[in-house]
Amino acid sequence: SSTRASVGPIPGLINLGAGDPDFDQPEFVNKAVYEAMRAGQTHYSFTGEPDFKEAISEYYKKYGVTVDPKTQVLITSGGSQAIFQAFGAILDPGDEILIMDPAYQGYNQPAAYFGAKLTRARQVKDKKGIFRPDFRNIENAITSKTKAVLICNPDNPSGTVWTKKELERLADIANRRDVIVISDEIYTEFVWGDQRHQTIIDINGMWEKTMVLMSFSKTFAWTGCRAGYIIAGPELMKVVNGVPVGICSVPVPFQKAAVKALKDGWDFVEEMRQAYRKRIEYMVPRLNEIEGMECPYPEGAFYLFPDISELGVPSMKFAMDFFQQEKVRCAPGAGYGAAGEGHVRFALVASMKDLEETCTRLERFVKNLPPRAPPAVP
Ligand SMILES: Cc1ncc(COP(=O)(O)O)c(C=O)c1O
Structure with a gap:
């Protein structure tokens, strides 16, 4: 339930x-699901519908990033599958994945399932009482077994939005210590005040080192409809695509409705x-x-x-x-x-x-x- x-x-x-x-969700999105079914758009869709991937690529330009829809976008059934598939792509038993402390709980079980250990880098509060990344804690928590550092930006639960400077510092660490960054960005549409969401993926050298996880769950209040996606560099995406998740993408009518939502849902x-x-x-x-x-x-x-x-x-x-x-x-x-x-x-x-x-x-x-x-x- x-x-x-x-x-x-x-x-x-x-x-x-x-x-x-x-x-x-608005009625025009509901209708789009039905219209797609009536139009016979009810067949296999491996890795996602091309027009949905194109709409995502168009949308992501708002963050100043150009993404090739064919090689850099994978459709998932929401953020949860994106987490599972991203972990499955890189984690072997005995590996470590570093998350922040505090962090969203949904990372714990997928890491355990792949036999990996979740390690944590304690964040510290700024003068306003907002948790912020502590780069010494991050550096110290990375070991030879660490495959990835995972951040949630904007963050659930703490509400932190990473600054460009913080992202650059993390990118520097990821490059020096040779770890992947998994960037859970499912709250990008909800940034308050004069800050703007920025993504780590196009910071120097990060394209083939970053997986961005996105979801419609919060953006379009779609928690029960399910749609999400991963953005990564083409080489990394080949590995992500190779993870057998046991489902053939998201129901096509919902993908068609998602295209409509990305166009007219703002x-x-x-x-x-x-x-x-x-x-x-x-x-x-x-x-x-x-x-x-x-x-x-x-x-x-x-x-x-x-x-x-x-x-x-x-x-x-x-x-x-x-x-x-x-x-x-x-x-x-x-x-x-x-x-x-x-x-x-x-x-x-x-x-x-x-x-x-x-x-x-x-x-x-x-x-x-x-x-x-x-x-x-x-
Ligand atoms: C940070 C974060 N990532 C991922 C998810 C999972 O998203 P979805 O509902 O699309 O599976 C959530 C859900 O609350 C979340 O808060």
């Missing part, structure tokens, strides 16, 4: 646990963007008014990742108790790595009314927490 339904019909539940956008994306922006601007100050909570404005994506360490409650207990007492789901920060402990993640995938109600319940919940033990006297 869907993440929206899987928690069952609990009256009064507000589910901010999973990043499943609360928007339904008003819809802008609508979602405005809604997320409004939610962020409402929620951040309200969370910061709660004593013991510190919540930076995210630079990208639609999650809030407030620091709750002052409250003295482990994040798992916080999330469980908040759910049981106040019927709001959020994700415990500990699930994103050791550096995520002391945080919880709220996915802003609910109406303003529900978010206002969330804040009221959160204030009450925090007020009712048992007082912290005074610091031990030495």
Whole structure:
């Protein structure tokens, strides 16, 4: 069942646990699926439809990058398959793949499946409270077994958007230490403030060293329809294409609808963007008014990742108790790595009314927490 339904019909539940956008795709996209089926576009499609790949290549130009649709784009069933296939292309048992700490949990199981070890580079907070890459930690965590460094940009859960300078530093490390960079960029359309999304793939020498993972799940609120893609250099793409994933691409009618979405879906994306922006601007100050909570404005994506360490409650207990007492789901920060402990993640995938109600319940919940033990006297 869907993440929206899987928690069952609990009256009064507000589910901010999973990043499943609360928007339904526009009718013209639905129609495009049906029209493609009526037109008989229902046959095999290995590695993806050429017109879908061309539309992706056209879209990706907005990041200043020219991609050959024939040799550098592979269609996947969303970001999850892109992760699996990218890992399958490069990981052997005993290899290591370096992710940031904190990091999205969806990398853990695919790495384990391929017998690889996930290692982590702890990030550090800047003055605004946003996690940033620490290049000494990254360098130190790379060993002779490290095949790849994986970044998520813009980041889930922390909302970090990597700067050009940070990407250049990572590219320098990748070139010197001879590791691949896997760049999970599924939140590119959701960057706030005056920062712009930039990609590492066209930084000097990175074309054959980078796999960019993309998905329609967040861009077009397609979590249940499934479409995504990998962009890589032609040589690297041959290896990625060689991974048997057990499915013959994405259903063709959805690929045809995806072409339409890439052409005409941008008003819809802008609508979602405005809604997320409004939610962020409402929620951040309200969370910061709660004593013991510190919540930076995210630079990208639609999650809030407030620091709750002052409250003295482990994040798992916080999330469980908040759910049981106040019927709001959020994700415990500990699930994103050791550096995520002391945080919880709220996915802003609910109406303003529900978010206002969330804040009221959160204030009450925090007020009712048992007082912290005074610091031990030495
Ligand atoms: C950073 C990141 N990568 C990949 C995925 C998986 O995307 P998809 O739903 O397209 O499989 C998610 C989903 O939440 C995500 O947050």
